[in-house]
Amino acid sequence: MKRTFTYRPATGASTGRRRLLATTALVVLVFVIDLASGGSIRHQLRGVASIASQWTSRVGSSIKGAGIFSSRAALEAQNRSLTEELSQFEERAAGYDALKAENAQLRALLNLVQSTPGQGAGVTAPVVSSVRSSPYGTFLIGAGSAEAIARGSLVQTSGGFVVGSISDVGAHTALVSEVFAPGASIEAEVAGSSILATGSGAGNARAEVPRGIPISPGDTVVASQLGQRPIGIVGKVASSTGSAVQTVYIRLPVNLNSLQYVYIVPIRN
Amino acid sequence: MSILYQSETSIRLAVAMIGIISAFFAPWFVPAACIVFLCICYPAWEVLLIALLMDLLWLPGAGFSVPYFLVGSIALVWLCAPLRSQFLST
Numbered sequence: 001m002k003r004t005f006t007y008r009p010a011t012g013a014s015t016g017r018r019r020l021l022a023t024t025a026l027v028v029l030v031f032v033i034d035l036a037s038g039g040s041i042r043h044q045l046r047g048v049a050s051i052a053s054q055w056t057s058r059v060g061s062s063i064k065g066a067g068i069f070s071s072r073a074a075l076e077a078q079n080r081s082l083t084e085e086l087s088q089f090e091e092r093a094a095g096y097d098a099l100k101a102e103n104a105q106l107r108a109l110l111n112l113v114q115s116t117p118g119q120g121a122g123v124t125a126p127v128v129s130s131v132r133s134s135p136y137g138t139f140l141i142g143a144g145s146a147e148a149i150a151r152g153s154l155v156q157t158s159g160g161f162v163v164g165s166i167s168d169v170g171a172h173t174a175l176v177s178e179v180f181a182p183g184a185s186i187e188a189e190v191a192g193s194s195i196l197a198t199g200s201g202a203g204n205a206r207a208e209v210p211r212g213i214p215i216s217p218g219d220t221v222v223a224s225q226l227g228q229r230p231i232g233i234v235g236k237v238a239s240s241t242g243s244a245v246q247t248v249y250i251r252l253p254v255n256l257n258s259l260q261y262v263y264i265v266p267i268r269n
Numbered sequence: 270m271s272i273l274y275q276s277e278t279s280i281r282l283a284v285a286m287i288g289i290i291s292a293f294f295a296p297w298f299v300p301a302a303c304i305v306f307l308c309i310c311y312p313a314w315e316v317l318l319i320a321l322l323m324d325l326l327w328l329p330g331a332g333f334s335v336p337y338f339l340v341g342s343i344a345l346v347w348l349c350a351p352l353r354s355q356f357l358s359t
Contacts, residue, residue, distance in 0.1 A: 016312035017350065023314035024343055027321040031339060034325060042325040049293050049326055056294065134327035135297035135338065151330070168330025177329045 043170035050128045050142055050173045123147050123264040128173070131256040137181020137201050138164075141262060144172045154226060154265040157254050162229045163203065163262065176262070179223070179231050180205040180252070188231060188250075190221045195248065197221065197231075203252035205232065208245045221250050281311050288319040292326060304342055308349045316342050 034041040125143035133139070143149050153166045155176050167177040179186055180199030188197045188207070191214060195207040209215065219234040232250040239246035288303030300319050307313035320342035328334050 016314075019314045020312055020317075020346060020350070023317045024347075027317045027339065027343075030321060031324070031336065039330055042328075042330075045322070045325050052293055130294065130296070132296040133292075133294065135301070135323070136327050136329055136334065138327050138329055175327075175330060181329075 039168060039170075042168070043173070046140055046170050046173045046175065050140055053128045053130075053140070054126075054142070122266055123149055124261055125149070125174070125264055126261055127259050131178075131202060131259075135182075137178040137184065137199065138167065138175050139178070139256075141174050141176055141264075142172065143264065144170045144174050146171050148266070149174050149264055150266070154229070156229070156263045156265060157252070157259065158261070158263070159254060160230060161252055161254070162223065162226050162231050163252065163256065163259070166264065174264075178203070178256075179226075180250075186223055186231070187225060188221050188223045190219050190234060190248065190250075191215045195221075197250055203232070203254075203256040204235075205250040207248045207250065209248055211239055211244060211246050213246075215246070215248055277311075281307065281313065281315075285313070285315040285319070288316070289322060292319060292322045297323070297327075301338075304338075305345065308342070308345045309353070312350060312353065313346065316346055 030041065123143055125141040125147070127139060128142040129140035131139045141155070149166060149169055151166050151169055154162050155164045155166065156162055162179055164176040164178040164181075166174050168175040178184070178199065178201070180197070180201065180203055182199060182201040184199040186197050186199070186205075188195050190207075190209075193209060193213045193215075195209050197205040197207045199205045215234055215237050217234050217236055220230050221232045221234065222228050223231045232252050234248055235251040236249040237246055238249070284303050284307055288300045288307070291299040291303065300323055304316045304319055307316045317339070320336075320338040323338040324336040328336055
């Protein structure tokens with residue numbers, strides 16, 4: 001009888017199964033311990049993730065600023081046109097631009113705070129993780145209970161749009177659950193009509209409303225349960241003559257991936 | 270022991286490392302792809318660590334949320350075990 005070859009060692013199948021069983025028991029135990037301890041393990045991990053993310057972000061900015069991945073033609077043109085002194089000035093100018101952009105975002109957030117008096121002093125926090133990393137529609141911010149952030153606080157962009165709420169708080173990090181997380185539903189109002197928006201992640205949602213309601217792209221969507229704050233704008237309205245409903249596609253007017261800072265609205269007691 | 274065993278171990282280790290690192294930085298489907306690959310090819314206990322990492326990092330804390338990554342990985346790694354021994358060994 002002809003035997004087929006295998007690249008796998010003949011022994012070790014039972015060992016592998018035992019390891020698998022042990023690891024399964026271990027991860028379940030760790031998860032249960034984390035739940036029982038109020039998330040002590042996840043808070044430590046998120047702290048590590050926050051530091052690592054900030055570090056890689058700085059390294060990435062440095063590499064980008066140094067132009068290592070610029071095209072060859074661009075580098076040749078730069079070499080022709082720039083002297084050493086000029087390149088130093090350019091480096092300073094690039095740093096100035098980065099600071100200017102950061103300043104603009106922080107100024108916008110400051111304007112947001114000043115334009116909404118009576119809601120108490122909020123906190124401006126940096127976004128320290130990619131929005132795309134989470135399959136659950138969450139992202140990390142670099143402020144936590146030490147900065148007086150509490151679970152349930154609303155998270156706003158510089159334009160005043162609510163992007164989510166704080167769902168978990170560590171010492172110096174907090175997890176934000178997006179309003180439009182995949183599968184999440186929220187009651188909202190648009191053009192004076194109540195709708196049920198179902199999130200699809202990355203700041204997008206959709207809702208089905210009767211065809212008779214006049215909704216047009218650009219209309220602001222507000223959520224009554226979030227204090228009539230805006231949560232998005234209508235991006236597109238799709239309807240067919242054979243259907244009694246029209247599908248409204250809602251989106252945030254800002255790209256969640258490009259958010260660097262958010263404003264945390266404190267909870268009213 | 271097969272001459273290819275070393276490279277097999279290297280691939281497994283590399284994919285596991287990619288899975289762990291991408292849990293922090295990359296889009297969620299990158300660790301998911303690593304998990305699926307490892308489950309199909311090896312009796313990979315490390316996929317459970319990647320899944321645990323994903324859920325601890327990104328699972329919302331408010332209320333009870335189902336740890337889809339962990340549950341899915343446990344199911345996948347144990348479902349793939351008999352299939353792998355059936356089709357990938359002598």
